[in-house]
Amino acid sequence: MQPTLFPGAIAVALFPLLANAQSTAPPVDGCAPMDIGPAYDASLSTGATLGCFQFVTPATPAASKVDVNLAGFRAGELHDVSLVRVDSDGSTRAAATDASMDAYRILQAISDASTRWLLLVGRPKGGEASPFQMQVTLATGADRHEPNDAFTTMTKLEGNQRIEGNLDNAGDVDNFLITFRPDQNTANLELEAPPGVVGIVVDGAKKTGELRGGSAFRVDSSRPVFVQIKGDASTVGARYTIALRDPGATAVVTMVRSKENISHLAPGLGSTVPGGANVARVADVEAQVFEGDRATPVGAGYVVKFEGYDVGTNGHWLLTELTAVTDERGIARTTLNVGPCKGGAIGPITVPTRGNPPDFWDIEYNPSAAVIAWVDASDISDATRPLRFEHICKETFRMHRPWKP
Known part of the structure; x- marks a missing residue:
């Protein structure tokens, strides 16, 4: 294919590329037509500094990715190639350009249907004939990162x-x-x-x-x-x-909560105030995962391991373990079936309700149970400070009578 050359005949506006072509622009004088698909042999004629080619994308229902491949430029010769969109009002907008001495070039753009495109091949000064090969292909289903082939x-x-x-x-x-x-x-x-x-x-x-x-x-x-x-x-x-x-990511347990039908009156460790984080058999837990700087939340896809323990003065007892995956905000949530107490229980203690007159509950529980979490692929030693909860072993409702029969 031998193009028609027209040095300096087209002024190309360098604006952000907008997908707004409503109808096909008319053919551009001085630009040789080419089809999408076939490979062409082309050349800048002796003394010429610019060649122009044009093609039109088909009337497809969705946007397509235009791939322009050029090859065969002589080594050491500077060629400036550009892919330019022609809008229906005749204005032109540069989508991609490559000015180098490379023998092979790729130009890409996302195109609406029925859009006219110009392929400009130039060099800073004339000389002997400069042959090259070129091909335009079209692909649908491009992802949001395109074009990124080059x-x-x-x-x-x-x-x-x-x-x-x-x-x-x-x-x-x-x-x-x-x-x-x-x-x-x-x-x-x-x-x-x-x-x-x-x-x-x-x-x-x-x-x-x-x-x-x-x-x-x-x-x-x-x-x-x-x-x-x-x-x-x-x-x-x-x-x-x-x-x-980030292999240095860490998980911080931020919530242990139960919606069970229990009194929720057992006080926390070292406290006499009723109403700690009481859990009998099932706990909803949550952890926030941070990158290694301990400040930047991670995104989705980190696997977090949770473990629940009864803890006492003479040891600790594993209650359950489970994994969960972080969401887009870096939060992992799951439900732990902690089951019955395994050790470290105290009581029963008698705890009043807040009513007047109050009712009373006898509660046997572990006041220092805990949930820990860490990011999978790291070691359990990387688990941060555990979050405590009150593991309820047994409760007895005594109505308004604080004494035991």
């Missing part, structure tokens, strides 16, 4: 998080660059993906690793971490998740 358009993110994406075509490559807190020197990276999807990782220490679905990698996060996700013809439409987690 290093120049890689998605830049900050902090520990879950990154969700998909490979919208056989040649789709998703590139990410993630930076972390200055005091976080390591991070756990996990890939959830179907067979055929591969993750290439280059960490802050320039160590390279390869991830596949279900595998994990401990990375140096003292400098930005590069992650590339790619597949093949068998992975078109494949969805994946990259989970980035």
Whole structure:
């Protein structure tokens, strides 16, 4: 394909790209038409400094990702390539550009249906003929991080998080660059993906690793971490998740509560005031998980282990254990079936209600039971200060009679 050249004939406005094309703009004079799909041999003619090509996206019901691949530029020669959208009013807006001496280029943009696009190929001065190859392809189902196939358009993110994406075509490559807190020197990276999807990782220490679905990698996060996700013809439409987690994260138990039909009058440890955190058999518990700085809440996906204990002067007794997963705010919630008391009980003590005249309850309980929590993949020694509760072993209602028969 031999393009028509027109040095300086088009002025391109560099504005933020807006998805507002309502109808197809008319053809642009001086730009050679091309189809989406075929690969073309093209050339800047001897002495020419600019070539222009144009294509129109099909009338699809949803937005599509436009991929422009150019190859074959001579090494050491500067070429400036740009992908420009033409709106229905004739105005032009640059979506992507690459000015370099690379032999291979990728330009990408998200396009509405029936939109006219220009592909501009230029060089700073004329010379002998400059041949190259070019191809435009279209993909639907692009994720919110697109376009990010090229290093120049890689998605830049900050902090520990879950990154969700998909490979919208056989040649789709998703590139990410993630930076972390200055005091976080390591991070756990996990890939959830179907067979055929591969993750290439280059960490802050320039160590390279390869991830596949279900595998994990401990990375140096003292400098930005590069992650590339790619597949093949068998992975078109494949969805994946990259989970980035702080190995120094800690869980803090923030709530132990029971909705059981009990008196809720047993006082806390070292107190005579009725109404501590009474639990008989079932407790609703909650923990907040923070990153290693003990201040930044984590996101979703951290596994938290809870354990409940009876604690006494002569030991402690495990009541139950369970795991839960943090939500988007870094909070893990679950219900612990603590069951009957196993040790450390005192009483029964007689406790009055707040009525006038009061009623009375005889309560046998463990005043120093506790719930602890820590982040899975760490050690139980990383559990922070336990949250105490009153484990009710037995209650007897005596109405308004404080004495025992």
